[in-house]
Amino acid sequence: MxxxxxxxxxxxxxxxxxxxxxxxxxxxxxxxxxxxxxxxxxxxxxxxxxxxxxxxxxxxxxxxxxxxxxxxxxxxxxxxxxxxxxxxxxxxxxxxxxxxxxxxxxxxxxxxxxxxxxxAPNMAVGVNAVFRLLDVAARILNSGYDVEVIEAHHRMKVDAPSGTALRMGEVVADALGRSLADCAIYGREGHTGERQDTTIGFSTIRGGDIVGDHTVLFAGLGERIEITHKSASxxxxxxxxxxxxxxxxxxxxxxxxxxxxxxxx
Known part of the structure; x- marks a missing residue:
């Protein structure tokens, strides 16, 4: 090639x-x-x-x-x-x-x-395996679980949330029969009121030389399921x-x- x-x-x-x-x-x-x-x-x-x-x-x-x-x-x-x-x-x-x-x-x-x-928003084979795991998890945890996407990257990254985080949100939203454009929350500040059941939240961290960390959190009553991928290089x-x-x-x-x-x- x-x-x-x-x-x-x-x-x-x-x-x-x-x-x-x-x-x-x-x-x-x-x-x-x-x-x-x-x-x-x-x-x-x-x-x-x-x-x-x-x-x-x-x-x-x-x-x-x-x-x-x-x-x-x-x-x-x-x-x-x-x-x-x-x-x-x-x-x-x-x-x-x-x-x-x-x-x-x-x-x-x-x-x-x-x-x-x-x-693709992420070419790593491991991340793409995570996309598949998220699809399966979202279909199982389709009721009673709040979904949050947390990502961290180096201080030089210019877009937020990362393309990988957005794709993770899309995978979960699709599995739940939702549109990410309609249910994504990209920032919280002040008196926000109670969390809505159908939203998918995003949190962005920028600092140092972090190559790329991504976690999708499914938070239910009495338990949390976290699916995480961390890039060392x-x-x-x-x-x-x-x-x-x-x-x-x-x-x-x-x-x-x-x-x-x-x-x-």
Whole structure:
């Protein structure tokens, strides 16, 4: 698999480069970054002590000309610009970017008519196993339990709640026959009154270098059930992305997520 990576000098970009370098079935062929990045021109894998012979570039079209896949964990605006370039070059995408608006998500759907895309709020296999566990738990605990989603991330994260937390809320809401848009509570302050039975609450923590912690709490009378996933590093996201790329090899178009990749539908 010929892999191009966006955001190559960032923390996630470097983890993707490391994972690609270790994967015998993958080859790093391009590394992209912003035009104003101080890393432009540097070897993308120099930080590993084993240069890859791939300089970091801001020329998207040149980078994609020799790639089969672009893995993108950047920002919505950058990802959408890369999306159009991938359509021009018939390059498949693995997108881990979060914070898209509904209008921006619609552009992913439109592009998927031309190219194959895996778009997921979290690429880690363990997190996607948790999504399935939440679906089962919510169907069992469908009455008499209050649901709260608590997430924590590093101080540099710019969107809240996290895409993973929102997806957890969506999974629970769907299992309960609700719409998250109608039942989500994203903040409490002051005299809020009693909690409504049908709401799903979200709590967000930002601090330090926390990679990503997520807990869904089902609180009933006399008991609590907590389903938690904690990330110690970004490597699970990178490994999941490469697994998604391998799954996309045989697909020419369509919009998929990690539940498709893992056969959990």
């Amino acid at each position: 010929r892999i191009a990576i966006a955001g190559a000098s960032g923390r996630m970009g470097r983890m993707l480069i490391e994972a690609t370098s270790r994967d015998e079935g993958a080859r790093l062929v391009a590394a992209l970054d912003r035009p104003d990045s101080a890393a432009i021109g540097e070897d993308a894998a120099a930080f590993l002590g084993s240069p890859a012979g791939v300089p970091i570039s801001s020329d998207v079209d040149a980078a994609l000309a020799g790639a089969d896949f672009l893995i993108d964990f950047t920002r919505p605006e950058a990802t959408l610009a890369h999306l159009e370039a991938c359509r021009r070059h018939n390059v498949k995408m693995i997108i881990g970017t979060t914070g898209f608006s509904e209008a921006q998500r619609a552009r992913l759907v439109e592009a998927s008519r031309d190219i194959a895309i895996v778009f 970004r490597m699970p996201y990178a490994l999941g992305s490469l697994r998604a790329a391998r799954w996309l090899v045989s697909r020419d178009s369509g919009l998929y997520d990690m539940q498709d990749v893992l056969g959990l539908r």
